[in-house]
Amino acid sequence: MTSADLLADAFGRIKDNVHAAVAGLTRDELSARLDPGANSIAWLAWHLTRVQDDHIADVAGLEQVWTSAGWAARFDLPFDDAATGYGDEPADIAHLDAVSAELLLGYYDAVHAQTLGYVAGLTDADLPRIVDTRWNPPVTLGVRLISVVDDDIQHAGQAAFLRGVLLRRR
Template sequence: MKHFGAGLSELHKELNTIIRKQDKVEYAKRLFLDLHAALHLSAISGRAKNEVDQLLCDLSPHEYRIMPTAKDETIAWVLWHIARIEDLTMGILVADREQLFNDEWRKQLNTPISDTGNALTDDEIMEFSKQINIDKLIAYRNAVGQRTCDIVKTLTATDMKRRVTSLGLATIRQIGGVTDQKDSLWLLDFWSKKDVAGILLMPPTRHVMLHLNDCCKWKQQIRERKKYFHST
């Protein structure tokens, strides 16, 4: 069921058809930025309030840390997961720079992990959600989103077809962006098959759309249910 992002799938499909066309690169970049703006707080793009603002504006700290059913995660975990993946893929694989996450961010976030959280158990997700500083988590995601916009504005048609490098993938593993666990390590293989256009079409867009849809569904469930699978 659709809980978030009406019309965004259509924008994404259009982006997919033109993103590698040399004569469409500027339009593709504008389309990406339109889509990306709808997936981040409006403060990042300077546009009108959007569904992300609506999702986060009235959540209590406790609601970020609820796992509604055994099939779900927490909103805190999702925000971390999508921010970390966007940081790693855009910063390292697309821009060939460093990630934004560093020791200072780790300290401010009070996070027990540095990877994307793919392999965490339910108990580990709950412990992570209990520890993470929610305000700083939102600030970190905002910073990642802003840098993504800056990176995309500099891309050329040639960049769009540039393959992900083995050095970039090795860097992500070396800095702990993924762990050696099977449920985490597969990300490197998945990303290894992408070019820059392929990265833009998944981690900072399609991937985020899916997870924010979950978060909107969970918010509704949290406010309707009297019992949850896990809560802090």
């Protein structure tokens, strides 16, 4: 198994988890929150996808799928196109209340395809490349990719938890 295979497997597991958390839910279920300050499944799925899109496009030297494939226009959110959800307040989270499972999963799948296309060409020699000098120590490509995997897994797990709570309430 190569580094590229390992990364593809990790991102594939995220895809499975995102689909399991989102598929088949109504807009009301996607936008439900456990309390007024909590995240919704819709926001969690959108945010983890935006982070993956932003970070992978940056290290790959590609345009984000969000803008290049028209997803920003389809979502029609009142955010700057560069927004990924970091620092969002409850009012920001509420802007995702109208999105459907199909829209969320369509965007996720498009980002996933770009991610897999990128990681498929990576070798072990690529992973030590410095991609962000704003940190001490500077961030390597390998660390950035694992950071994206970690962030996405956490948010997909949060969305799965919320789905379980909601489905028990049906």
